Amino acid sequence: MIDVKKLHKSFGSLKVLQGIDLHVNKGDVVSIIGPSGSGKSTLLRSINLLETATAGEIWVDGKLITQPDMRLHPGENAQVIIKAHYQDPYSLRRRVGMVFQHFNLFPHKTVLENMIYAPMTVKKESREVAVERAKELLESVGMLDKIDVYPATLSGGQKQRVAIARALAMEPDVMLFDEPTSALDPEMVKEVLDVIKKLANSGMTMLLVTHEMGFAREVSDRICFLDEGVLIEDAPPEIFFSTPKSDRAKAFLEKVL
Amino acid sequence: MQLDFSILIKYLPDFGAALMVTLEVTVCSLLLGLLFSIPLSLFKISSIKPLEWFASFYTSIFRGVPLMVQVFMMYFGVPLVLPVKFTAFTAGVLVFSMNSAAYISESMRGGIKAIDKGQYEAAMALGVRYGAMMKDIILPQAIKSVMPSLVNEFISLLKNTTLIASIGLVDILRVGQLIQSRTYRAFEPFFAIAVFYYILVMALSFLGKLLERWVNKSDRR
Ligand SMILES: Nc1ncnc2c1ncn2[C@@H]1O[C@H](COP(=O)(O)OP(=O)(O)OP(=O)(O)O)[C@@H](O)[C@H]1O
Numbered sequence: 363m364i365d366v367k368k369l370h371k372s373f374g375s376l377k378v379l380q381g382i383d384l385h386v387n388k389g390d391v392v393s394i395i396g397p398s399g400s401g402k403s404t405l406l407r408s409i410n411l412l413e414t415a416t417a418g419e420i421w422v423d424g425k426l427i428t429q430p431d432m433r434l435h436p437g438e439n440a441q442v443i444i445k446a447h448y449q450d451p452y453s454l455r456r457r458v459g460m461v462f463q464h465f466n467l468f469p470h471k472t473v474l475e476n477m478i479y480a481p482m483t484v485k486k487e488s489r490e491v492a493v494e495r496a497k498e499l500l501e502s503v504g505m506l507d508k509i510d511v512y513p514a515t516l517s518g519g520q521k522q523r524v525a526i527a528r529a530l531a532m533e534p535d536v537m538l539f540d541e542p543t544s545a546l547d548p549e550m551v552k553e554v555l556d557v558i559k560k561l562a563n564s565g566m567t568m569l570l571v572t573h574e575m576g577f578a579r580e581v582s583d584r585i586c587f588l589d590e591g592v593l594i595e596d597a598p599p600e601i602f603f604s605t606p607k608s609d610r611a612k613a614f615l616e617k618v619l
Numbered sequence: 620m621q622l623d624f625s626i627l628i629k630y631l632p633d634f635g636a637a638l639m640v641t642l643e644v645t646v647c648s649l650l651l652g653l654l655f656s657i658p659l660s661l662f663k664i665s666s667i668k669p670l671e672w673f674a675s676f677y678t679s680i681f682r683g684v685p686l687m688v689q690v691f692m693m694y695f696g697v698p699l700v701l702p703v704k705f706t707a708f709t710a711g712v713l714v715f716s717m718n719s720a721a722y723i724s725e726s727m728r729g730g731i732k733a734i735d736k737g738q739y740e741a742a743m744a745l746g747v748r749y750g751a752m753m754k755d756i757i758l759p760q761a762i763k764s765v766m767p768s769l770v771n772e773f774i775s776l777l778k779n780t781t782l783i784a785s786i787g788l789v790d791i792l793r794v795g796q797l798i799q800s801r802t803y804r805a806f807e808p809f810f811a812i813a814v815f816y817y818i819l820v821m822a823l824s825f826l827g828k829l830l831e832r833w834v835n836k837s838d839r840r
């Protein structure tokens with residue numbers, strides 16, 4: 363589903379990602395953990411093209427979404443590759459949903475308007491169809507009773523549940539979560555994690571950046587440990603949490619567990 | 620000298636007609652100004668340098684040249700070099716709306732800059748294109764922070780429109796001058812005009828407050 367190949371990203375002289383290789387199968391839930399500043403958000407944002415890779419490639423569902431990196435295709439022609447595989451950012455983003463740490467609901471739109479805006483504008487759905495799905499999704503995240511309020515009236519946990527439903531309203535094939543519970547008061551973390559867990563169990567392909575180690579262990583098929591822009595471990599949770607291979611991962615786990 | 624406001628009574632219809640002219644010029648200029656200010660503010664935040672230069676050059680012209688000079692330029696000057704001929708009304712509205720656009724676009728730029736980066740990212744992540752994102756997500760939020768300066772602009776426009784009397788349009792000020800020349804009385808007509816403008820401006824400020832409350836309805840908890 364997602365194929366990240368030798369991905370590099372620099373901001374000026376700051377090398378944030380240094381050759382990431384990551385493969386996510388359809389239906390997999392992969393958690394990315396690591397110290398602050400290690401490049402987790404940058405990796406996730408690159409997959410949604412909110413950041414432009416410096417080198418390397420990203421493939422989503424068999425489509426190339428970055429420029430081809432010709433070092434990965436010796437002897438081939440860039441134009442041929444683009445013609446055969448490239449997909450533009452707009453088409454990509456319709457299929458990849460993203461949930462942000464700070465929710466980013468549209469404050470001037472009601473919950474319902476937040477939900478139906480992109481389906482109607484981007485997918486050209488009729489209002490009836492969009493409203494119908496919005497109601498189903500709001501029901502499934504337990505927010506149907508708030509359908510007509512403005513985001514300012516919601517708690518953080520409620521905002522995040524709406525934000526998840528809003529991303530799902532585009533019917534994405536993949537969901538990206540960037541620390542979805544980090545901005546929440548502790549008592550609201552669980553209601554959001556429950557929604558994410560439900561989604562994981564429904565077979566959604568997910569990439570999740572989180573500091574909730576217990577949760578990552580519970581829902582993930584794999585844990586990826588990122589440190590200084592390098593993916594130094596990629597293992598099933600039982601193995602990663604019990605017998606991490608690298609000293610860096612050991613030190614990190616000691617701190618956070 | 621004995622004051623006699625009753626001399627104004629027979630000029631009331633003229634005042635009425637002149638009020639309409641004043642309001643028409645003001646409202647047309649404000650609406651057009653708001654319209655022009657949108658591309659102008661987008662130019663100002665654009666990463667395309669020539670657009671940015673154009674917008675700030677435009678703004679500096681309208682800031683730097685006295686309004687009266689602009690009005691004379693448009694009404695008397697431009698028709699001499701370009702194959703156009705403006706009525707006083709058109710020339711006035713053109714100058715005032717281009718002026719308003721310069722001022723409004725400045726506060727609009729501030730309003731746009733103040734919007735959280737996350738709003739752009741959320742829209743982009745949902746696959747929304749630039750045009751729709753600006754129209755539906757960014758500008759509606761920016762307009763909110765522009766509201767107070769929009770009301771100010773409305774008020775200063777209203778007052779500045781007295782300048783069009785100088786190119787012959789019969790606005791309220793002009794009616795006052797007519798009365799003065801016919802009755803040889805200056806205090807009564809101009810006092811009445813001052814009161815008139817004062818009431819109009821107060822009414823506008825009040826309406827502006829209501830409008831501000833209305834656009835901010837989504838912030839209420
Ligand atoms: N737009 C940017 N311009 C310059 N530097 C940036 C930019 N975005 C991120 N960085 C830098 O890149 C590095 C990695 O950032 P990133 O946000 O990916 O880390 P992270 O692993 O998500 O950290 P955290 O756990 O704190 O969220 C940091 O040093 C950050 O300062």
Ligand SMILES: [Mg+2]
Binds near residue numbers: 404
């Ligand atoms: Mg981060």
